[in-house]
Amino acid sequence: MADELRVLESAIDGFFLRSGLTLEDQRDCYNLIRQLYPDRSISPASCQGYCSMTVFVGEDTVIQFRPYTYRLNLRVSEAARAVYDDFVPETKYITTLLRSGLLVYCMGRIAGVSFNDFRASSMFASKVLNLEQLCKDFASFLSRAWQKRDSKQMPLGQIGKSILSRLETLSANLPLRFQPRARHILRNLHHIEALPWVLTHGDIVASNIMVDTSTGNLTGFVDWAEAECLPFGICFYGLEEILGEMTPTGFHYNRDATELRQIFWTEMSNNIPELRQDTVLEAVKLSRDLGVLLWHGIAFDDGAIDRVVQEGRDIDEIRRLDAFLDLHEYSGLDRASKM
Numbered sequence: 001m002a003d004e005l006r007v008l009e010s011a012i013d014g015f016f017l018r019s020g021l022t023l024e025d026q027r028d029c030y031n032l033i034r035q036l037y038p039d040r041s042i043s044p045a046s047c048q049g050y051c052s053m054t055v056f057v058g059e060d061t062v063i064q065f066r067p068y069t070y071r072l073n074l075r076v077s078e079a080a081r082a083v084y085d086d087f088v089p090e091t092k093y094i095t096t097l098l099r100s101g102l103l104v105y106c107m108g109r110i111a112g113v114s115f116n117d118f119r120a121s122s123m124f125a126s127k128v129l130n131l132e133q134l135c136k137d138f139a140s141f142l143s144r145a146w147q148k149r150d151s152k153q154m155p156l157g158q159i160g161k162s163i164l165s166r167l168e169t170l171s172a173n174l175p176l177r178f179q180p181r182a183r184h185i186l187r188n189l190h191h192i193e194a195l196p197w198v199l200t201h202g203d204i205v206a207s208n209i210m211v212d213t214s215t216g217n218l219t220g221f222v223d224w225a226e227a228e229c230l231p232f233g234i235c236f237y238g239l240e241e242i243l244g245e246m247t248p249t250g251f252h253y254n255r256d257a258t259e260l261r262q263i264f265w266t267e268m269s270n271n272i273p274e275l276r277q278d279t280v281l282e283a284v285k286l287s288r289d290l291g292v293l294l295w296h297g298i299a300f301d302d303g304a305i306d307r308v309v310q311e312g313r314d315i316d317e318i319r320r321l322d323a324f325l326d327l328h329e330y331s332g333l334d335r336a337s338k339m
Contacts (some may be wrong), residue, residue, distance in 0.1 A: 008044055008046060008048065011048040012026070012044060012048060012053055013026075015048065015049075015050070015051075015052065015053050016053075018050075018302070019067050019100075019102075021100050021102075024099070025097070025099060025100040025102070026053075028097050028099055028100060029053065029055075029065050029097070029100075029102065029104075030042065030055075032095075032097065032104065033055060033057060033063055036057075036063075036094075037057045037058065037061070040057050040058040040061075041056075041057070041058055042055060042056070042057055043055065043056050044056070045062070046114070046117060047114055047116060047117070047207040049223060049225075050300075051066060051067070051069075051070035051225070052064050052065060052066045052070065052225075053065045056109065059109065060108065060109050061106065061107070061108070061109055062089065062106070062107040062108070062109050063094075063104065063105070063106055063107075064104070064105045064107060065097075065102040065103070065104055065105075066102065066103050066105065066225075067101065067102060067103070068101060068103060070225065071103050072091060072093075072103075072105055072224075072225055074091060074092075074093060075154070076154065076199070076224065076227050076228070077090075077091040077224060077227075079154060079199055080199055080201075080224050080227055082148070083144055083145055083148045083198070083199050084141065084144055084145075084221075085144075086110075086220065087110075087141055087144075087218070087219075087220040087221055088220065088221065088224060089107040089108045089109070089110055089220065089222065089224075090107065090108045091105055091106070091107045091108075091224075092105065092106045092107075093105055094106050110210045110219055110220035110221075110222060111210070111212065111219045111220075112210045112211050112212045112213065112219040112220075113210065113211065113213060114206065114207050114208070114209065114210060114211075114222075115134075115206045115207075115209040115210070115211050115241070115242065116205075116206035116207040116209075117207075118211055118213050119206060119245060121213075130211075130215065130216020131216065131242065131243075131254065131256065131260055132216070132260065132263055133215065133216035133217055134211060134216050134217070134218055134242055135239070135242060135243075135260050135261075135263045135264040135267070136263060136264070136267045137217055137218035138209075138218055138238070138239060138242060138264065139264050139265075139267035139268045139271065140267060140271060141218060141221075142235070142236070142268070143267075143268060143271035143272055145196075145198035145199060145200065145232060146196060146198065146232055146271075146272050146274075147271070147272070149196040149197075149198050149232075154199070154228070154229050156228065156229060157226075157228025157229065158228070158305075159202075159228060159230060159294060160197070160228055160229055160230050163189070163193075163230075163290070163294070164189065166294060166298065167182065167185060167186050167189065167290070167293070167294075168186065169308060170182045170293050170294075170297050170298070170308060171183045171186050173308040174293075174297055174308055174309070174321075175309075175310075175311050175318065178293075178297065178321055178325065181289065181293075181325050182293055182297070185286055185289055185290050185293065188283075188286055189290075191279075191282070191283040191286060192231045192233075192283055192286050192287045192290055193231055194283065195231045195232045195233060195280075195283055195284065195287060196231075196232045197229045197230060197231055197232070198229065198230070198231075198232050199227060199228070199229055200227060200228060200229065200230040200234055200235045201221055201224060201226075201227055201235055201238075202224070202225065202226025202227050202228060202235075203223055203225075203226050203295075204221070204235050204237065204238025204241065205238070205241055206241045206242075206245070208221055208222050208223045209221060209238070209241070209242070210222060231287050231290075232284060232287060233283075233284040233285070233286075233287030233288045233290075233291065234287050234288070234290055234291035234294070235291055236284075236287070236288035236291060237288060237291040237292045237295055237296070237324060239261070239264055240292075240320070240323070240324050242260075243257040243260055243261060244257060244323070246316055246319065246320070250319045250322070250323070251319050251320055251322070251323035251324075253323070269281075289325060292320075292321065292324045292325055293321075293325075296309070296317045296320045296321050296324065297309055297317070297321060299313075299314050299317065309321070
């Protein structure tokens, strides 16, 4: 417990240091919460983001502090709620702290615990079968984007506006073993772009997936700050975070990963009959591979996402690329484009 507390304190201190803020600025944050909620308990969230400080207030409220550079787009938050309902926390702007300039947001707290915390707990080993339910729920969650797609799309975001240029850069600069896959996706990008463009969560990792530990049900997702409209399927890379986890020796899959993956795709096709068409399914799987490249082939450098990962420097991301991409499989779409 003491070690976990030190890690949490280090994450919070790191946020204030990166933001050029002081211990006094940190005190201002807690003082504001005490003023707003004088009779409620206050505790920092166990998983802190790189660009914010998050605090739990009581059982149902979350307060988040963010620099202006990393401000939330409340229009995106509202759109996400319209598509994904209670899987997205309701978000409101409260105020801006005068001394630090930090923007303060209030969010509803999603029930359950993060999948990251659940996986690290002693409960996880006895509840492996619940992964079946979680895979089904994840598929149902993703299906909502297809079912509720809207012709009135929001303006494209940072990734949506730069998919082609990023993919070209990846094709030229990834470690050699990944370049054929990147070029394969580049040749077939028109198939991906022809899919519905849907509001997509921007960072589906284990710490952002919330689950009910007693049932295995998905209860929602946190951290929608990077959400934007992207081709359907791009965020399917998040399934890998459910099927396995990073270890000191690389990314390792659960022994039931193959069966769980099939459960996921069966649920997807049940919810979206169009996926029973081979060409549509192929395009969605290509989109999934594109998502793997965009999220793990490009490094995150203090908020910047414009450098291709490198061997020896971005070890975990390289390991994820090795695990998530089948470098020997090419799709029927690619074969058809050559005929």
